[in-house]
Amino acid sequence: MPRVLRVGWLLVGDERVASARIQGFAVHRDLLRRGIRSEILNAPGSFDTRLHWKAPRRWLEALVKRRHVLVFQKVESSRAVRLARLARRAGSRVVFLQSDLRPSPLYEVADRIVVCSSELARLLAPVLPFPPVVIEDPIDLPPDVCASARPASRGLRLVWVGSRSNFDALEILRGVLSRAEFSDFALETVSDHPEASVAWSREAALRAIRESDIGLLPCLDTPAARAKSSNRLTLMMGAGLPVIASPIPSYETIVEHGASGFLAVSEEEWAGALRALREPELRRRVGEAARSAVWRRFAPEVIGGQWAALLYETAGIPAA
Numbered sequence: 001m002p003r004v005l006r007v008g009w010l011l012v013g014d015e016r017v018a019s020a021r022i023q024g025f026a027v028h029r030d031l032l033r034r035g036i037r038s039e040i041l042n043a044p045g046s047f048d049t050r051l052h053w054k055a056p057r058r059w060l061e062a063l064v065k066r067r068h069v070l071v072f073q074k075v076e077s078s079r080a081v082r083l084a085r086l087a088r089r090a091g092s093r094v095v096f097l098q099s100d101l102r103p104s105p106l107y108e109v110a111d112r113i114v115v116c117s118s119e120l121a122r123l124l125a126p127v128l129p130f131p132p133v134v135i136e137d138p139i140d141l142p143p144d145v146c147a148s149a150r151p152a153s154r155g156l157r158l159v160w161v162g163s164r165s166n167f168d169a170l171e172i173l174r175g176v177l178s179r180a181e182f183s184d185f186a187l188e189t190v191s192d193h194p195e196a197s198v199a200w201s202r203e204a205a206l207r208a209i210r211e212s213d214i215g216l217l218p219c220l221d222t223p224a225a226r227a228k229s230s231n232r233l234t235l236m237m238g239a240g241l242p243v244i245a246s247p248i249p250s251y252e253t254i255v256e257h258g259a260s261g262f263l264a265v266s267e268e269e270w271a272g273a274l275r276a277l278r279e280p281e282l283r284r285r286v287g288e289a290a291r292s293a294v295w296r297r298f299a300p301e302v303i304g305g306q307w308a309a310l311l312y313e314t315a316g317i318p319a320a
Contacts, residue, residue, distance in 0.1 A: 008067040010042040030304025050077035068315035084109040116229035119249040137231040138303040147241040159212035164193035217245035237290035260289040
């Protein structure tokens with residue numbers, strides 16, 4: 001009988017924390033479906049990269065010996081480093097999951113480093129002890145969520161979803177939407193930023209996507225922004241929402257310009273895309289192409305399969 005792979009996850013939050021929900025819980029559930037014994041070991045009630053465990057060494061040794069692989073999802077405090085070292089001494093393997101362009105003490109302890117975009121892998125490569133593995137984020141969307149495909153060409157509803165750290169990226173849209181030709185458009189922003197039109201919650205984001213006609217994804221032109229994952233893009237495209245996005249690397253590999261979405265840099269390019277998407281039939285075609293493309297590539301079972309292959313290989317266990 002093949003050995004059952006046992007995996008433990010140390011996450012930066014519970015399911016209310018977006019990165020933990022997308023990169024941890026979604027993959028964890030798919031691994032269970034595959035017969036892998038996956039367990040969530042750490043999931044604090046709010047975003048926290050620290051590990052707060054205060055337990056006897058014997059308890060920690062028993063915990064790590066019962067898992068072939070421990071996955072640290074951005075959890076990187078001094079206690080996390082000590083646990084990772086203890087795990088490796090006990091014969092377990094350590095995977096560190098990074099989604100930000102910054103240093104981490106876990107780089108020197110991990111057996112594998114997973115990043116969420118090829119651009120992040122490229123930028124981190126000079127500071128890592130070995131090349132990282134790129135596994136992109138799964139779609140953070142119930143499959144029955146669909147955007148409305150209204151037959152309107154005026155009074156269109158635009159939506160932007162993001163954190164306060166990305167709010168300044170909206171600046172380019174202000175100039176475009178101030179033009180007289182777009183005065184009938186209404187932009188809804190869903191964020192934890194104090195100036196957002198709707199306070200962030202997952203429910204609010206899904207409601208806004210359902211009720212909108214066009215999704216907007218401008219990004220700042222910084223190395224950190226260009227290294228971001230595609231999860232905000234796939235969230236909108238997965239619902240069949242036609243999108244206009246900045247051409248950061250993770251978006252360029254997904255959006256087929258003019259067919260499954262639009263890429264824009266200058267104000268004129270943003271204006272041209274908005275002008276084109278006034279046409280209801282084009283919005284419908286682009287939205288359908290977007291939904292089909294991202295569910296084929298980023299469905300949880302697709303990304304879960306990539307994680308399963310990596311975890312079996314890391315543990316040195318033949319795949320079931």
